[in-house]
Amino acid sequence: MVAWIGSRTVPLPAAIEHVAKLLAKSRCPVFSLDSDVHGCRSLIALAERVGATYDHVNGRDLAHEVALHTDIGGFFATATEVRRRADVIVIVGDIPAAHHDLLLSLAATKPDLSRAAGRRWFRINGKGGPALEGELRRRAKVVEVGAPDLPIDAVLGILRASLGGRRTPAALTDIDALLGALGKASFPVFVFSRPTDPASLAMLQGMLIDINRKQRASALFLPSDDDAWGMVLASTWMTGFPPRTGFSTGSPVYDPWLCDIDRMIAAKEADLYLWVSERDEARPPRRGGLPTIALVRSDRPFSGAAVTVRIGKAGLDHDGVVYSSRIGTLRAATATAPSDLPSVAAIAGELQHALQSEDMASC
Amino acid sequence: MKPLTFMLRSEPEERLDLSGLTPDKLAGMPVAEIAGLKIGLSRRPATVGDVFKITGTDASNIVFAGGSGRFDLVGAEMGTGRIRVEGDVGARPGRRMAGGTLVIEGKAGLQAGSGMKNGRIEINGDAGEGIGGPMAGEIHGMTGGLIIVRGKAGHRPGERMRRGIIALLKGCGDYAGLGMIAGTIVATGRVGRYPGHLMKRGSLLFDRRPADLSLTFMDCGRVDIAFPALFDRYLMEEKILDRPLLGAKPYRFGGDNAVLGKGEIMFPKG
Numbered sequence: 100m101v102a103w104i105g106s107r108t109v110p111l112p113a114a115i116e117h118v119a120k121l122l123a124k125s126r127c128p129v130f131s132l133d134s135d136v137h138g139c140r141s142l143i144a145l146a147e148r149v150g151a152t153y154d155h156v157n158g159r160d161l162a163h164e165v166a167l168h169t170d171i172g173g174f175f176a177t178a179t180e181v182r183r184r185a186d187v188i189v190i191v192g193d194i195p196a197a198h199h200d201l202l203l204s205l206a207a208t209k210p211d212l213s214r215a216a217g218r219r220w221f222r223i224n225g226k227g228g229p230a231l232e233g234e235l236r237r238r239a240k241v242v243e244v245g246a247p248d249l250p251i252d253a254v255l256g257i258l259r260a261s262l263g264g265r266r267t268p269a270a271l272t273d274i275d276a277l278l279g280a281l282g283k284a285s286f287p288v289f290v291f292s293r294p295t296d297p298a299s300l301a302m303l304q305g306m307l308i309d310i311n312r313k314q315r316a317s318a319l320f321l322p323s324d325d326d327a328w329g330m331v332l333a334s335t336w337m338t339g340f341p342p343r344t345g346f347s348t349g350s351p352v353y354d355p356w357l358c359d360i361d362r363m364i365a366a367k368e369a370d371l372y373l374w375v376s377e378r379d380e381a382r383p384p385r386r387g388g389l390p391t392i393a394l395v396r397s398d399r400p401f402s403g404a405a406v407t408v409r410i411g412k413a414g415l416d417h418d419g420v421v422y423s424s425r426i427g428t429l430r431a432a433t434a435t436a437p438s439d440l441p442s443v444a445a446i447a448g449e450l451q452h453a454l455q456s457e458d459m460a461s462c
Numbered sequence: 463m464k465p466l467t468f469m470l471r472s473e474p475e476e477r478l479d480l481s482g483l484t485p486d487k488l489a490g491m492p493v494a495e496i497a498g499l500k501i502g503l504s505r506r507p508a509t510v511g512d513v514f515k516i517t518g519t520d521a522s523n524i525v526f527a528g529g530s531g532r533f534d535l536v537g538a539e540m541g542t543g544r545i546r547v548e549g550d551v552g553a554r555p556g557r558r559m560a561g562g563t564l565v566i567e568g569k570a571g572l573q574a575g576s577g578m579k580n581g582r583i584e585i586n587g588d589a590g591e592g593i594g595g596p597m598a599g600e601i602h603g604m605t606g607g608l609i610i611v612r613g614k615a616g617h618r619p620g621e622r623m624r625r626g627i628i629a630l631l632k633g634c635g636d637y638a639g640l641g642m643i644a645g646t647i648v649a650t651g652r653v654g655r656y657p658g659h660l661m662k663r664g665s666l667l668f669d670r671r672p673a674d675l676s677l678t679f680m681d682c683g684r685v686d687i688a689f690p691a692l693f694d695r696y697l698m699e700e701k702i703l704d705r706p707l708l709g710a711k712p713y714r715f716g717g718d719n720a721v722l723g724k725g726e727i728m729f730p731k732g
Contacts, residue, residue: 298660301640302660353598354598
């Protein structure tokens with residue numbers, strides 16, 4: 100069983116036909132996506148076809164990460180460049196556990212394109228910040244810089260003022276060691292993830308601008324979700340914009356507020372919701388009264404959905420392409436347990452075909 | 463001549479882009495043509511005639527009789543004339559406005575006066591986040607003009623503004639003047655966390671000491687300079703305030719020392 104209309108089991112073509120009718124009829128469809136690069140590409144193409152607005156399923160967190168690039172901009176390096184060049188690594192705040200392997204691999208290597216014989220490690224932390232993982236702290240001999248009673252944005256501000264030789268009213272622990280290391284470094288790199296607030300990120304990137312006036316320095320941005328970042332890249336190369344983007348006027352319009360799916364649904368602007376996630380047990384949020392189409396990994400229909408389609412997962416049921424922050428680009432994800440479950444890209448392709456029939460029928 | 467009036471028939475079913483209904487763009491346009499302009503933002507957009515009943519002929523003086531939180535971009539890019547909205551508006555009223563007067567009698571959504579260059583915006587109700595700020599991808603916020611908010615303002619008013627004046631008469635949220643390059647923000651009432659964060663130059667003038675000031679602002683003590691008296695007089699002449707804001711010898715903090723450090727925060731009480 101792979102498709103249901105309401106709670107009734109139907110053949111997949113019948114479900115596709117029903118979804119195509121709903122999409123063709125909708126005045127303001129919205130898509131929430133979470134798929135591999137092939138799936139995202141096909142759904143963005145579908146959004147363009149039906150004039151929909153799209154965002155990632157976890158759009159709120161992703162919007163902060165995207166804003167770093169669209170609103171602030173900055174210096175960014177890849178993990179490979181950091182591995183070969185960085186002689187000082189400064190971890191800023193908390194790094195998700197998914198990236199700890201990458202940090203440990205950096206701690207196990209020495210920069211071969213640097214004059215320095217090894218790397219020095221620091222970590223900037225503020226009030227309430229979790230302690231660094233024990234193995235990384237031990238292997239990399241990380242020096243903690245900060246103040247236990249100040250939030251991290253204040254710590255970054257004091258550090259930046261100190262780097263610029265301007266007065267500050269408070270001192271940070273081990274700041275002299277960090278300033279000394281940055282002054283001697285050939286290529287210091289600040290590693291950060293999980294953006295806390297835009298002002299902290301602006302402060303960090305501003306500090307990099309200050310340092311780059313005299314020497315080279317950069318930042319390694321580790322997305323909190325690699326798959327979501329893959330969608331950002333796919334969206335950007337297809338439309339010129341990251342998510343949150345909409346096609347309601349025919350052309351892509353990037354607007355993080357106007358195209359915020361949660362806002363559009365709460366304000367009753369959307370009249371059809373397509374929710375797609377390849378993650379196990381992920382379910383769309385209940386949206387009372389809004390017709391919902393759910394493409395999910397489930398062997399049961401989603402309660403309240405107009406249509407539910409069971410989908411396969413890239414890298415498990417079928418081959419796929421995903422983003423890897425470890426190599427800083429896309430990588431192939433080969434199916435580990437191939438199955439007949441349809442991929443998101445295959446369903447989107449079927450929908451494009453069915454919509455052609457809808458268009459011809461309406462002529 | 464009677465003002466060109468757009469009477470709202472009922473709450474619109476979709477967001478509306480009203481940037482086309484400005485004195486500059488409607489001058490000399492026949493009513494039938496105005497009624498046919500597309501303003502909806504959905505796949506099947508509504509026209510002006512679907513949403514409004516149109517009366518009057520003076521396009522230099524436009525009135526929206528009835529407002530809605532779905533009215534986006536009211537007065538955007540207007541360069542002359544006057545627009546009055548008898549109700550609420552949505553996002554970005556007065557976006558890139560270059561002249562004229564925009565009066566909103568109700569609330570305004572986010573980024574009122576975003577990228578504004580000149581003119582005057584008065585908002586009698588509350589206003590959302592990012593007053594006078596830049597849109598995604600833009601480097602600067604407002605570069606001139608005057609925005610007056612008589613209700614409460616959201617976070618980040620005056621973000622990256624280069625010139626102009628913003629007056630917030632019932633306080634504002636966090637990060638007032640975030641990354642400000644120059645210009646002036648006046649606020650009476652409670653001001654949120656870290657006003658002036660990352661500001662390079664410019665003035666933040668408050669009626670009280672901010673509760674949560676960034677550590678990279680330095681206390682300069684009380685200052686005896688001509689600017690407060692001059693600016694107090696300006697605020698009263700423009701009927702923005704009815705009594706002096708700063709008075710003689712206000713307290714001054716200089717910053718943000720994390721960046722250039724040539725901005726200032728002034729207030730009358732310690």
